Amino acid sequence: MESKWIPTMCYQCKAECAILARVEDGVLKEIRGNPKARGKACVKGMAGVSLEYSPERLTHPLKRIGKRGEGKFEPCSWDEAMHAIAGKLSDLRERGEAHKLTASFFPHSITDPKWRFLNAYGGFINTALPHCDSAKIVACIKAMGGVPNHHIPPNFASVPQGGVIILAGRHAMGCLDDAAVPHDILNAKDRGAILVVIDPLFTADAAKADWWIPIKPSGDTALFTGMTHHIVVNGLYNKGFVENWIREGDFEKLRDYLADKTPEAMSKICDVPAQDIVKLAEMCAAAPSVGVDSFKGIMLGQALDFGHAWTNFLAVTGNIDNPGGQPLPDLTPLSPVLPAPSGPNLAEKGWHRTGPDKGKFGKYSFIMEPTWYEAQAIKNGDLKVLITAECNPALTEMGQEEWRKAVTMMDDKGQYQLEMLVSYEIMPSETSKYADYVLPDKSYFERWELLYMPWWYNFGHGVALRQPVVEAPGECRHSNEVFIDLGKRLCPEYFAFKNDLEYYDIQLAGLGLSVGKLQEMGGLWSPGTTGFRKYEQGGFGTPSKKVHLYWEDLEAVNQTMPRVGLAPEYEADAGEFPYILISYRTIFHQGSGQWTHNNPQLRDPIGGLMENPLLINTATAKKLGIEDGALVTLRSRTGKLKVRTKCTERIRPDCLGLHHGFGATIGRVAVLGEGVSDNVLIPDSGMTLDWQDLVGGESHVSTRVTVER
Amino acid sequence: MKQLSLAIDLDRCIGCKTCVAACRNFHGLIDHASSLPGLIPYYLRVESDRQGTYPDIAIRSWVMPCQHCKNAACIKACKAEAITKDTETGIVRILADKCTGSRDCIEACPYGVIQFDAATNKAHKCDLCWDRVHVGEKPVCAEVCLTDAIRFGEKEMLKMELEAEGKEIVKKMSAQSVIYFRNPA
Numbered sequence: 102m103e104s105k106w107i108p109t110m111c112y113q114c115k116a117e118c119a120i121l122a123r124v125e126d127g128v129l130k131e132i133r134g135n136p137k138a139r140g141k142a143c144v145k146g147m148a149g150v151s152l153e154y155s156p157e158r159l160t161h162p163l164k165r166i167g168k169r170g171e172g173k174f175e176p177c178s179w180d181e182a183m184h185a186i187a188g189k190l191s192d193l194r195e196r197g198e199a200h201k202l203t204a205s206f207f208p209h210s211i212t213d214p215k216w217r218f219l220n221a222y223g224g225f226i227n228t229a230l231p232h233c234d235s236a237k238i239v240a241c242i243k244a245m246g247g248v249p250n251h252h253i254p255p256n257f258a259s260v261p262q263g264g265v266i267i268l269a270g271r272h273a274m275g276c277l278d279d280a281a282v283p284h285d286i287l288n289a290k291d292r293g294a295i296l297v298v299i300d301p302l303f304t305a306d307a308a309k310a311d312w313w314i315p316i317k318p319s320g321d322t323a324l325f326t327g328m329t330h331h332i333v334v335n336g337l338y339n340k341g342f343v344e345n346w347i348r349e350g351d352f353e354k355l356r357d358y359l360a361d362k363t364p365e366a367m368s369k370i371c372d373v374p375a376q377d378i379v380k381l382a383e384m385c386a387a388a389p390s391v392g393v394d395s396f397k398g399i400m401l402g403q404a405l406d407f408g409h410a411w412t413n414f415l416a417v418t419g420n421i422d423n424p425g426g427q428p429l430p431d432l433t434p435l436s437p438v439l440p441a442p443s444g445p446n447l448a449e450k451g452w453h454r455t456g457p458d459k460g461k462f463g464k465y466s467f468i469m470e471p472t473w474y475e476a477q478a479i480k481n482g483d484l485k486v487l488i489t490a491e492c493n494p495a496l497t498e499m500g501q502e503e504w505r506k507a508v509t510m511m512d513d514k515g516q517y518q519l520e521m522l523v524s525y526e527i528m529p530s531e532t533s534k535y536a537d538y539v540l541p542d543k544s545y546f547e548r549w550e551l552l553y554m555p556w557w558y559n560f561g562h563g564v565a566l567r568q569p570v571v572e573a574p575g576e577c578r579h580s581n582e583v584f585i586d587l588g589k590r591l592c593p594e595y596f597a598f599k600n601d602l603e604y605y606d607i608q609l610a611g612l613g614l615s616v617g618k619l620q621e622m623g624g625l626w627s628p629g630t631t632g633f634r635k636y637e638q639g640g641f642g643t644p645s646k647k648v649h650l651y652w653e654d655l656e657a658v659n660q661t662m663p664r665v666g667l668a669p670e671y672e673a674d675a676g677e678f679p680y681i682l683i684s685y686r687t688i689f690h691q692g693s694g695q696w697t698h699n700n701p702q703l704r705d706p707i708g709g710l711m712e713n714p715l716l717i718n719t720a721t722a723k724k725l726g727i728e729d730g731a732l733v734t735l736r737s738r739t740g741k742l743k744v745r746t747k748c749t750e751r752i753r754p755d756c757l758g759l760h761h762g763f764g765a766t767i768g769r770v771a772v773l774g775e776g777v778s779d780n781v782l783i784p785d786s787g788m789t790l791d792w793q794d795l796v797g798g799e800s801h802v803s804t805r806v807t808v809e810r
Numbered sequence: 811m812k813q814l815s816l817a818i819d820l821d822r823c824i825g826c827k828t829c830v831a832a833c834r835n836f837h838g839l840i841d842h843a844s845s846l847p848g849l850i851p852y853y854l855r856v857e858s859d860r861q862g863t864y865p866d867i868a869i870r871s872w873v874m875p876c877q878h879c880k881n882a883a884c885i886k887a888c889k890a891e892a893i894t895k896d897t898e899t900g901i902v903r904i905l906a907d908k909c910t911g912s913r914d915c916i917e918a919c920p921y922g923v924i925q926f927d928a929a930t931n932k933a934h935k936c937d938l939c940w941d942r943v944h945v946g947e948k949p950v951c952a953e954v955c956l957t958d959a960i961r962f963g964e965k966e967m968l969k970m971e972l973e974a975e976g977k978e979i980v981k982k983m984s985a986q987s988v989i990y991f992r993n994p995a
Binding site: 131134142146154283313706719752753 | 867
């Protein structure tokens with residue numbers, strides 16, 4: 102028997118932690134965190150073994166024979182599938198509509214081969230996440246000129262004694278930043294850090310917190326602005342940072358803006374007592390560091406306002422790029438693969454800029470297509486070919502029914518308005534039921550991939566190698582290989598390299614490495630530093646080289662300073678739908694992907710989470726005469742569903758909670774239990790544009806609902 | 811007394827179940843292609859309790875493996891004498907070749923930790939990773955714990971270590987060979 106531990110990278114979620122995989126005679130048996138990179142793997146990572154050996158793995162391409170949505174397919178050859186896809190893309194480009202191709206996937210690096218193909222061909226990427234943290238990225242760029250990166254959590258391992266950690270609507274212990282995060286937060290607490298959790302739901306993080314603040318959803322902009330008011334008006338700000346690193350004139354503009362944003366006034370919006378806003382402000386002002394981890398905030402649509410309030414707060418307290426504060430990651434200096442395709446112009450040809458709503462997106466400043474406008478773009482005729490890889494919009498897209506409607510809409514000639522839909526997956530998913538071609542992907546245990554995105558918890562200073570540890574079943578091909586193949590057929594000048602490995606080799610040359618060398622080294626390279634106060638050499642990445650509090654480019658839309666009111670979605674329908682539905686997550690599932698939901702370990706009640714009952718505050722349930730475990734109807738302006746209740750003390754009385762990602766109708770394990778999809782209730786974002794953040798590119802995720810016996 | 815033990819930190823356990831999955835993989839408790847949720851054996855589980863009502867609540871979690879009892883009810887219940895408490899380690903083991911599948915031990919166990927395998931007609935449970943601990947490795951649960959909430963060692967030494975750190979052993983939960991501890995209030 103041959104048994105060995107092989108270093109590679111997990112992909113049960115976007116954190117992509119470094120792991121070791123134990124392979125015994127060619128069979129994957131166990132997973133561990135890689136001790137050379139923080140050494141932790143979470144429950145999803147451990148359960149990756151079950152994913153690998155699912156009997157439902159796709160092993161050869163499928164071609165649709167029924168209508169979209171029926172899920173009827175017949176096997177076809179790779180040649181036939183590639184011929185059809187390349188033919189359609191060639192036709193689209195000849196029509197001058199290359200920009201009407203979008204591929205929806207999570208890029209594993211900023212030079213992900215799939216992304217390179219899109220740039221070379223002239224199509225667009227979207228992130229496969231309808232409610233990602235685009236607004237935070239935009240806020241970081243506007244305020245600090247930061248690298249356009251993902252969630253950028255505080256480096257919890259760097260929080261000093263007495264430092265404050267604020268988790269605002271962020272389930273950090275769910276490990277979506279890194280499996281080492283729970284450990285690092287608890288170690289920081291042991292050092293004397295203070296953990297504050299601001300969330301309408303009492304999360305696993307709240308269970309470890311020194312202080313849980315059950316805020317009203319969407320109230321976080323007001324809370325942070327109220328704290329900033331108290332800190333600025335009472336002279337508690339970091340004078341050195343303000344004097345040296347805030348753009349001249351901005352602090353005065355902030356002070357003027359804050360004049361009426363008193364803790365008392367903000368308390369009325371966020372439903373946190375004014376004395377608590379003052380207490381938290383004073384705690385933060387006195388602390389050696391404050392780190393805020395959030396994603397888009399507390400489920401709000403106006404996420405850029407929160408991002409702005411947050412960066413203002415960090416700036417006046419001097420918590421930027423300091424130990425325990427907000428890191429500003431570096432990019433790894435890899436070599437470019439020339440010629441480098443520039444990609445189509447998003448501001449001219451993006452689907453949000455070509456349709457009837459183009460005027461509304463005038464100040465849109467995120468770097469990718471707004472995924473949540475996908476259904477609308479299909480209806481508008483601005484999206485003609487959609488390729489999804491490792492994502493599941495039929496269940497993940499807000500207003501999933503509208504997405505399903507859009508991909509099945511026909512024109513007056515009886516042709517699908519979306520001319521081609523390709524689903525690239527390891528197992529059949531809700532989305533694949535609608536696809537014209539379903540392509541069998543390699544799992545993350547079967548493929549090569551070079552990872553170096555700056556959103557990692559190592560703050561971007563490195564590269565990591567995902568390598569095959571077991572053989573792929575049947576005819577599986579990794580999507581990167583297939584996109585390179587498409588590139589060679591359709592834009593060969595950008596795909597002159599032999600294959601994915603040579604592509605990675607060229608990039609790694611910038612570090613004096615190659616795939617082979619990196620593999621020999623154990624698959625990881627990093628200088629091992631976070632780097633603090635890097636702005637002291639050369640300033641910030643903004644035009645003034647200082648932090649910008651006032652955003653003059655948004656004068657026309659009245660967003661030069663954060664708007665503190667609740668997002669429109671909270672005010673709309675308040676009479677008919679008195680409760681706010683929160684979509685929440687746990688460590689057991691990320692998104693609606695089959696890799697966690699069709700995984701027997703992660704759906705097992707002992708090893709994971711099987712169902713998503715409706716969380717309802719015990720007092721609220723009593724008031725409504727609803728018993729624990731009762732079957733109730735949950736209704737919003739968009740849809741309704743039946744769900745079983747779970748009475749709890751863990752949630753605000755005016756909120757209801759549903760775990761996101763359940764409700765699959767396909768998959769041996771995924772269909773078990775009484776799971777429901779929150780997206781049945783959430784309105785389609787393209788049809789509720791007035792509620793969305795059309796500057797930061799964020800769409801809303803909580804919904805007004807009513808609950809009936 | 812010779813007793814190997816686990817010490818569970820109530821301040822650090824977040825109820826993430828990473829240990830459950832790693833334990834199942836190591837001990838081969840799951841058939842990845844056919845196992846169904848709700849029917850997969852397990853050698854430890856997560857429990858939790860809540861104090862207080864909204865908004866003043868506290869929730870704590872912990873893991874519940876075999877407690878490797880001092881005077882194990884399972885040993886007394888087993889007519890086939892298939893369960894022993896090892897004198898060198900204090901590990902309570904089910905000897906598969908002697909087990910007749912009577913399930914008496916499952917009935918007798920006050921902690922509900924013994925599993926039954928219908929295919930082999932045998933009871934089975936946590937053996938504190940017998941094969942690992944004899945070669946100087948920790949039990950899997952202690953090795954993989956996401957928050958380092960599970961310590962492994964000889965019970966007397968763990969107690970000494972906790973005392974030196976000023977930890978409080980929760981006596982009510984630690985009646986057998988597994989220790990549950992926290993920071994004093």
